[in-house]
Amino acid sequence: MRDDLAASADASGPARDDAWAPRPADAVVFDLGNVLIRWDPVPAIAAAVGPERAAAFLADAAFDFAAWNRANDAGRSLDEAERVALASHPHYEQEVLGYRQNFDASMVEEIAGTVAILRELHAAQVPLFALTNWSADLFPFAVERFEWLDLFEDIVVSGEEGVAKPDPEIFEVLEERVRHLAGLDDCIFVDDSPANVLAAEATGLDAILFTGPEHLREDLIARGMPLRHLP
Numbered sequence: 001m002r003d004d005l006a007a008s009a010d011a012s013g014p015a016r017d018d019a020w021a022p023r024p025a026d027a028v029v030f031d032l033g034n035v036l037i038r039w040d041p042v043p044a045i046a047a048a049v050g051p052e053r054a055a056a057f058l059a060d061a062a063f064d065f066a067a068w069n070r071a072n073d074a075g076r077s078l079d080e081a082e083r084v085a086l087a088s089h090p091h092y093e094q095e096v097l098g099y100r101q102n103f104d105a106s107m108v109e110e111i112a113g114t115v116a117i118l119r120e121l122h123a124a125q126v127p128l129f130a131l132t133n134w135s136a137d138l139f140p141f142a143v144e145r146f147e148w149l150d151l152f153e154d155i156v157v158s159g160e161e162g163v164a165k166p167d168p169e170i171f172e173v174l175e176e177r178v179r180h181l182a183g184l185d186d187c188i189f190v191d192d193s194p195a196n197v198l199a200a201e202a203t204g205l206d207a208i209l210f211t212g213p214e215h216l217r218e219d220l221i222a223r224g225m226p227l228r229h230l231p
């Protein structure tokens, strides 16, 4: 058997013309928030209490919405998150409950240029994965709204795993989910958070810091991925 493999390797023939072209990755892994879906909690909370109260709530370091949100992304249920918030900050009841009630408004829009990249890669049969920090209770709102989420072979949702980026543990979850196709060092990873990009690089992923769809397209082309140059 080994001899056969060696023989077939020897018979692989002369180098192809594109021998010096980069070898394309086996799969591409996308972050969702602010890479494919623009997310902003202000409009969701403003729908409940108006823009001024929403801004004041989100700026209140004593509540610390970012930390509250991170705990939800890392596996806390929204029921529990709301219970904890209302116990410590009862005067923010409308703000806190308004976030889930109007969550759809926080998904401001799809980032069309990145969705176009996703569709082109899918048409070229590049395996696609997502690795997102998202509350398990709120992720169904995204699935309901963005039909192109079906283009992913698999989506790792932090809230379902109980651990969020940039914790190295979630990259171990990703490794399990892609291993039938590739190792992490054969995958490209795209994220708008520098901390997540650093954590991804430490696991062997070829990580790209997302700054906009035009840059991303050129970065992926430079890595040999099958995308068109835009005029």
Ligand SMILES: [Mg+2]
Residues within 6 Å of the ligand: 031, 032, 033, 034, 035, 191, 192, 193
């Ligand atoms: Mg993001």
